[in-house]
Amino acid sequence: MSRDATSRLRQSVWNGSLPLEIRLHKGDCRTYNESDPYIIQFPRISYLGLLIHKLHAFFSSSLIYPDVAASDTWLSYEGVPLKWHYPLGLLYDLYSGAEPAYPPDTSSPSQKSESTEEERRHLPWRLTVHFSDYPNEQLVKLDNEDNILHDLFKNSVKEADYLRTGTGKTVMFLSKEDSTQLWEAVKQHDFALYNPINQKLLNPQGVNLRHLPVRLYLPHAASDSLKEEASPGSLRVVQSLVPTNLSSRQPQTIGTALNSILPTLFPSRRSALLAQAVLHGAVLPLSASVEELIRATAYLDGWLHIAVVMMG
Known part of the structure; x- marks a missing residue:
């Protein structure tokens, strides 16, 4: 990938955003009717935790207990508490149920129109904000100073x-x-x-890149090793050492990395047979270079946070 292409893709990832409609949980609302929702277009690569002060200020007049602090704020989607250290785009790809976008050369016009209609059904992403009953076992509690x-x-x-x-x-x-x-x-x-x-x-001076920061997020049902009862929205997070190149000195691709880390879900290095890798709402081509993706599409913390979505 050329430097210009990398720069353009980096800028596109940076500019990606999602419309959010955030409503106050009825258990925290002092009025019989629901309060007005908080509407915002929020960056995909950013963190919902940066919204707690705005949400606290917006909903404070509607709260049963107005003396709660901004740090009491937490967000959920369909009963699943949303982790603060997961970027918004990853949370959406994991939980919204929206179909990911496909590379232009693999989707037909009918698939594209279906994808557009699917997107309309899932946007804005409707979340619930809470100011009580903090789920301490599932979420780290934030503080008022960030x-x-x-x-x-x-x-x-x-x-x-x-x-x-x-x-x-x-x-x-x-x-x-x-x-x-x-x-x-x-x-x-x-x-x-x-x-x-x-x-x-x-681009550290005098240092060659050794491994590439890749994390994979699997729905609980995709993991045969987890037999215990799953809580709603539970995930298996997998990471492994991903060298920049294979032993053959060929560049590491998404296909070779997934085949190495999750061979049962990705038995082929070239074709997605059982599952797909989704990044920033799009299905990743298995031929894509992992290092090039790191440089162009990593999240703010430098990681490729990839959602594994089962096919069929």
Whole structure:
């Protein structure tokens, strides 16, 4: 992939967003009728935790107990608490039930129209906001100063850097100004602030990339090894060392990586037979280079967070 193509794709990923319609849970609402919903177009690669102060301010006049703090806020979809450290786009790909988009060369005009109609049915994504009964066993509780959300993000950035370089020193040696700029870029969703720091992380001086940060998210039913009763929305999260190249020195592709990590779901390196890999709402071609995807389409923390969707 050329540098220009990588840059264009990175910008497209950055600009991706989802319309959200967030309604107050009836158990927290002091009026008989529902309160007005909070409507927002929110970046796919960002984190819902950055909305807690706005949601608290918007719904505070409608709450039964108005003295609750912003840190008491949590969001759910159809009864499933939504994890703060998962980007919005990943949450949507995992839980919304919307059909992913297909590469242009693999979808017919009828599939495209069906996909458009499917999207209309699932958008805006309707979420529920709660201010009581915090699900502590399923969610980390945030604080009013965004310190915990910042720590969750930074730890994920460090882990991605450690996999890429084998040391994690690129993140550790960032200046305080660069570290602050990275978090401000995330909070403000500012590409001009984010890109210079991200390029430093992806292109460490004098270091070759060793492994690629890839996480796979499987619905509970896709895992034969998990026999116990599943809670709603439960997932199996899988990651493994993904070298940049194969032993044959050929570039690692999505197909070769998935075949190595999940051979029962991806028995073929070239064709999706049982499951598909979905990133940013689109089915990934198995021939795509993992390193090129990291450079062009990784989430803000440097990871490829890939939803595994069963076919049929």
